[in-house]
Amino acid sequence: MPDDLLLRLRNFHSDYFPLHQQRFQDLVAQGQHPKTLFIGCSDSRLVPYLLTGAAPGELFLVRNVGAFVPPYDQSHGLHGTMAAIEFAVLSLKVERIIVCGHSHCGAIRTAYEGAPDEAVALKAWLKLADEALLPVQPSPEALRRTEQRAVVLQLERLMDYPMVRRAAEAGQLSLHGWHYVIEEGEVHVFDAEQGAFVPASLASHSGTGPYPPYVEHDGQILSDG
Ligand SMILES: [Zn+2]
DSSP: OOOHHHHHHHHIIIIIHHHHHHHHHHHHHHOOOOSEEEEEEOOTTOOHHHHHTOOTTSEEEEEETTSOOOOOOOOOOOOHHHHHHHIIIIISOOSEEEEEEETTOHHHHHHHHOOOTTOHHHHHHHGGGGGGOOSSOOOHHHHHHHHHHHHHHHHHHHTTSHHHHHHHHTTSOEEEEEEEEGGGTEEEEEETTTTEEEETTTOSSSOOOSOOOOBOTTSOBOOOO
């Protein structure tokens, strides 16, 4: 008796693949040329292909807990996310980088509440959100704001990557900060001029950079970035 996952593998091969066979074979023959690096949280409710209507070959994906970007510190550690950014910008020459956080993010909540002691790597990783945390009890409103602040923080870190800054300043690369509100089915995009996240239905563009410092409604500056 095949298990559920095996059945799904067979369905992909028998139902989906024949309909899109040519596309996959073209992508093999010509290689991949995605225009977008999508850095998203690992959360199972965030489905980049659904949100963007992307087809195979269109998104170069990096997912991690929180959709965080490590500081460009040249520590030569085993930085999977950093390696993916370098590959996407230098080799694939992507034209845009999207950083996509989301509502009800467990990474942001855990950054406030603390991870289990045994989760050594997780504890260290969540420090990447420290600068986005607010000095308040994590109410739903505070969590939402923190999720958005964390997205902007990662955009600022991206601009510290020399190859990202170079391409962005040459007009060859745009940066997009997104906050996906799961329960509304809508992405709110960061508008650098307004210094705010705007629902995609009202926004005039999907976001671009480089960004000036992020000033929130209460006048607080997140970072000198
Ligand atoms: Zn998340």
